[in-house]
């Protein structure tokens with residue numbers, strides 16, 4: 001596993017031309033824009049791409065066809081929003097073994113406007129065991145995790161709200177973020193109740209967006225346009241899909257396993273990170289991920305958001321793009337924290353740049369902490 | 382009568398004893414003959430020991446409220462129950478957890494607590510479908 005460490009680099013990252021509410025753009029357009037922009041960021045051409053990794057409604061074959069290329073390696077692992085994080089690990093292995101030379105991990109989703117979207121998914125299990133009771137949408141499931149966490153650990157609504165406040169402070173510094181006005185804990189607590197324990201500002205945005213990440217082997221990365229970002233470690237795991245099957249609602253076994261694998265491959269410990277990117281579909285997500293990854297004891301994750309530690313100028317910045325809570329969240333958010341981590345490690349984030357950012361963590365969930373993907377990214381070998 | 386809830390379509394063959402039981406006001410659960418452990422949702426392989434030797438038994442219908450939410454809006458076009466309503470995850474005394482609604486209590490987070498004892502109540506929806514809801518169980522257990 002250690003031979004994979006630093007063998008591959010992220011050489012290009014970008015979003016679609018626009019993010020937000022885009023009823024004039026189809027899912028495919030958002031997807032192709034992101035690929036074109038990320039390949040250009042790498043200083044490469046679309047014809048250089050020979051590996052396609054994508055999740056969700058688009059098969060990698062659709063993207064290869066639409067780009068007009070014939071990839072020799074494809075992966076369509078779809079285990080929820082973290083699929084793209086997991087696919088960086090899959091691309092790492094494929095590139096390392098020469099199964100492809102230029103890999104694109106890519107995403108496009110018309111999550112808000114639903115343009116060019118044909119939903120299809122097996123609904124037999126939720127249809128029988130969840131929907132009749134009013135479940136539908138992620139907040140009616142992640143809320144269960146959150147309520148139980150409050151019961152077991154005494155976590156408060158104010159502490160969850162602090163995550164939204166911190167993340168919004170970063171969004172204020174990101175011109176691409178959808179919601180940039182500062183908010184307070186009271187604003188979160190007084191926002192519209194949606195599904196207890198969540199008010200509106202505890203829940204991510206729903207946007208139209210695309211994103212893509214280009215990877216190649218480290219020897220070839222030197223010839224690309226930008227400073228390479230090394231993939232030091234990658235991990236993945238899945239635990240459940242139906243929430244009733246999760247062993248403990250307050251601790252993600254998939255996240256623990258995924259993180260342990262990535263940290264071992266990377267040869268890092270929790271203290272080595274300058275910057276953390278978490279999949280924040282809900283305010284309670286990042287604290288529970290911190291706990292499951294072993295950054296702290298169960299119940300203590302919210303303290304990473306105390307006293308400005310996670311905010312601009314703080315000692316351990318978290319979700320510096322403004323997160324799914326305030327920047328963008330198309331539905332499968334996982335590509336976007338990778339893009340932000342690469343930009344921070346390159347040092348190109350302007351007013352939101354984390355000083356001396358050398359080692360960055362990307363950790364995401366699929367479903368309700370059902371699947372997990374973890375990356376350790378680094379500016380140096 | 383207009384339906385208030387989205388009802389299962391399809392009922393999967395491996396879950397038939399569950400839905401047939403509900404029609405007779407019984408909460409039936411699958412149990413593994415090899416390791417004797419109950420599980421839910423129904424499937425053909427035991428999730429505990431992976432044996433494929435399954436029997437059915439009637440649950441006590443008693444358990445505890447493992448977690449809950451209060452829905453302040455509908456999250457599904459076909460769900461027409463007037464909010465607020467309580468979404469519940471129940472852990473049955475026999476072990477398995479299932480989703481349901483908690484009824485017979487004010488939908489107020491101050492009045493509901495995790496681990497409170499609950500018991501099943503059956504509500505017929507159509508000739509084919511009866512759903513299991515849960516209500517607070519009185520007394521100490």
Ligand SMILES: [Zn+2]
Nearest residue numbers: 413416427430
């Ligand atoms: Zn068994």
